[in-house]
Amino acid sequence: MVRICRLARAGHWNIRLSQADEIGKLVFGFFNEVGIINQLATRQLESKLPGGLLISHFGVINHLMRLGDGRTPLQIATAHQVPKTTMTHTLAGLKKAGLIEFAPNPKDARSKCVMLTDAGRRFHAEAIAAIMPEFQTLLGDFPADEFAAALPFLQRLRGYMDAARD
Amino acid sequence: MVRICRLARAGHWNIRLSQADEIGKLVFGFFNEVGIINQLATRQLESKLPGGLLISHFGVINHLMRLGDGRTPLQIATAHQVPKTTMTHTLAGLKKAGLIEFAPNPKDARSKCVMLTDAGRRFHAEAIAAIMPEFQTLLGDFPADEFAAALPFLQRLRGYMDAARD
């Protein structure tokens, strides 16, 4: 913490040093909680996914179900904030599992369109059904209002961070 | 969604089906935002870490700085919600980088105590210093109040999920 104050003195900060300390802890704590909640939720969901598939797989299928299929690998990679190479690998796994198919992209011969198969749609429904009981339990102790109240800030923050990435 | 309603009809839910649908989307959306924010924050932090180290490494060092060193690998693994084997690997990397040392555990000969080295403390200070400017920028557009307002719910939720894991 001494070191932090020294940095502040160097001119990067224009607020009182003790406040800087407080605020650092606050934002830091926020992202820490987000990280742990994400870890716990990931574990929980992953343990329920059929066929030993992972969150990365479910994320893609869910994306295609929500926003419609026919998207390109790069679009999906960008939406999920992962490198293209990771998405190539994830899509290969989904294709191997028979949950997606590739179609040629009529607009661009370098690209592809990712299409859901019937098995893919079935997988999505099954995964959702498997998770829902957990949500119910959760909502027994945490009223939906609280999630609803927390969501707008998270959405704004996500949009901001998304736009701010270089 | 048809499938979800069918599940509800089976007796697992005791609320109106349209509400179930809404609530599912709400909670789902919440965890989705948490996941993306975590992904963006991880990227951001990782790109600033010295020595090409990763979040997993920083997480351990930060944990030891906040709560004091001398903890065992299993304690750290539990706190971070990762398997023991992952922590073994992460700690090996930290040791190789000279940021931690192992000491025998006087209470239990099977176990170890993880101790920070001076280099480890320096690494922590440098990492914090490297991230702080980002926080400052963030706080320019998002007042600290909003983080402060969001934090308690996240903490309660984390505690709940932590306790609820089997």
Added chain:
DNA sequence: TCCATTTAATACGATATCGAACTAAATAGT
């Protein structure tokens, strides 16, 4: 039209993560 630059996707190598099986020490039940 032709060539340089950009862009979509992949190949490859390095590291991270995880589950299952294993070893050794502690604990519990008799």
Added chain:
DNA sequence: ACTATTTAGTTCGATATCGTATTAAATGGA
């Protein structure tokens, strides 16, 4: 005290993730 069970940590094999370099198609400027 003795044995069975539990617990801490590691080893090992499989897969995930990511950065760099590569290929092929599109784009843009002469």
